[in-house]
Amino acid sequence: MKAVVLHQAGQPTAVEDLTLRPVGNHEVRVQLAASGVCHTDLSVRDGAIPVLLPCTLGHEGAGIVTDVGADVTTVAPGDHVVLTWNAPCRSCLHCLRGEAQLCPHGLAHAFGEPYAQGAAGPVWPEMGAGTLAEATLLPAAAVVPVDKSLPLDHAALLACGVTTGVGAVIRTAAVRPGESVLVVGCGGVGLAAIQAARLAGAAPIIAADRVAGQLPAAVANGATDTVDTAGADLASAVRDLTGGIGVDHGIEVVGKPATIRATYEATRRGGKVTLVGAAGIDETVTLPALSLMADGKTIQGSVYGASDPARDIPVLAKLALRGRLDLEALVTRRIGIDEVEAAFADMAAGRGARSVVRFSVTT
Ligand SMILES: [Zn+2]
Ligand SMILES: [Zn+2]
Structure with a gap:
C-alpha cells in the first residue's frame, strides 16, 4: 500500500510502499477512503510534536473495514468507520469521570510495536492512525462506525478538526x-x-x-x-x-x-x-x-472538543446528514496522495481550511 512517510523531522515526506503486519486479535484493518491534512501533521513533520520515526503521517481519516481480529465484536468487514486518534481505556480516573479526551492511555497504541514494514525497516503510524495511506491498522476501540449515507470524505473530517x-x-x-x-x-x-x-x-x-x-x-x-x-x-x-x-x-x-x-x-x-x-x-x-x-x-x-469519540462522532454525523453541519463548506480542495507537501505549504501560509486526500476504494 502507498503511504506518506516521514523519515526525519524537518525533512519533506515521500510516498512509499509499505506492507502492513497481520491484524492483531483486538485490531481492525481499514482501507482509507479519505484523510484530511491537519495542522498537527505539519507540526509532526516539522518536529514540533515528537513521534516514533519513520512514521506514516495522518490522523483524520475515514474508510471501510476490511479485516477484524478474532476478539473484535464492535465492527465487521464492510462497515464505514471514522478513525480516531484517541482510544480511551474506559477504566482510568478520567474515563470514569466522563473525560475521555484526557485519558492518558488513549494514545498508547501509537507507541507500541510498528504497524508496517517499508524498504528501510519498520514504520509506525502517526498518533496510532497513519491515515495518509491507502490502508491502516488500529485497535477496534479507535474506529467509530458511521452511517453509510455519509460521504467518507466528509466523515474523515469528524476524526479530528470538526x-x-x-x-x-x-x-x-x-x-x-x-x-x-x-x-x-x-x-x-x-x-x-x-x-x-x-x-x-x-x-x-x-x-x-x-x-x-x-x-x-x-x-x-x-x-x-x-x-x-x-x-x-x-x-x-x-x-x-x-x-x-x-x-x-x-x-x-x-x-x-x-x-x-x-x-x-x-x-x-x-x-x-x-x-x-x-x-x-x-x-x-x-x-x-x-x-x-x-x-x-x-x-x-x-482538547479534542472535550469529546468522547464513541459518543460524539455519531452525533456529529447525524447533524451532517440532517444538514445542520455543512461539512462540504470546510473542504478547501480534494487532492491526491502525492500532493500532501503542497497542502502543507498552503497550511504554513495560512491559506484554506482543509485539504482532503481521497483514495480509490476497491472493496
Ligand atoms: Zn488533527
Ligand atoms: Zn482512560
Whole structure:
C-alpha cells in the first residue's frame, strides 16, 4: 500500500510502499477512503510534536473495514468507520469521570510495536492512525462506525478538526442562544467552531484572522462579522462590534501567546475564554494579574472538543446528514496522495481550511 512517510523531522515526506503486519486479535484493518491534512501533521513533520520515526503521517481519516481480529465484536468487514486518534481505556480516573479526551492511555497504541514494514525497516503510524495511506491498522476501540449515507470524505473530517472545533463551542464553552462569540483563527478547526456557534444560536459571531483571504470562508460558515487582525487591533475592533463590552465567549484557535492575550482582552468581564489552538511546548503567555481576579473571566482549555469519540462522532454525523453541519463548506480542495507537501505549504501560509486526500476504494 502507498503511504506518506516521514523519515526525519524537518525533512519533506515521500510516498512509499509499505506492507502492513497481520491484524492483531483486538485490531481492525481499514482501507482509507479519505484523510484530511491537519495542522498537527505539519507540526509532526516539522518536529514540533515528537513521534516514533519513520512514521506514516495522518490522523483524520475515514474508510471501510476490511479485516477484524478474532476478539473484535464492535465492527465487521464492510462497515464505514471514522478513525480516531484517541482510544480511551474506559477504566482510568478520567474515563470514569466522563473525560475521555484526557485519558492518558488513549494514545498508547501509537507507541507500541510498528504497524508496517517499508524498504528501510519498520514504520509506525502517526498518533496510532497513519491515515495518509491507502490502508491502516488500529485497535477496534479507535474506529467509530458511521452511517453509510455519509460521504467518507466528509466523515474523515469528524476524526479530528470538526470534533475539536464543534466540541470546543458546544461542550467546553457551552454557548447558549443569543450569546456573542469570537473565533480567532479561521482554518479548518476555526471554521468548524464558527459553524457550531451558528448551530448554538450565537449572535454576533465574530471571526478574526491575520489572513484577510480566510474571512469570506468564515462568513460562508456562519460568521456575522469579521476582523482582519493584520490591519486592526482585535480587542478594540471586538468592543466596537459589541457595544463596548466584549464577547461572552472568546474561542482561540491559533495557539500563540499574542492571540491568547488578544482573545482574553476581547472577552467581556465575566466571560469565558476557551483555548483550542496548540501552542509550542516552550511558549508562555503573560496576562494582567489584577484583571485575572477583578474581571472574573474564566480561562479553560479544550482538547479534542472535550469529546468522547464513541459518543460524539455519531452525533456529529447525524447533524451532517440532517444538514445542520455543512461539512462540504470546510473542504478547501480534494487532492491526491502525492500532493500532501503542497497542502502543507498552503497550511504554513495560512491559506484554506482543509485539504482532503481521497483514495480509490476497491472493496
Ligand atoms: Zn488533527
Ligand atoms: Zn482512560
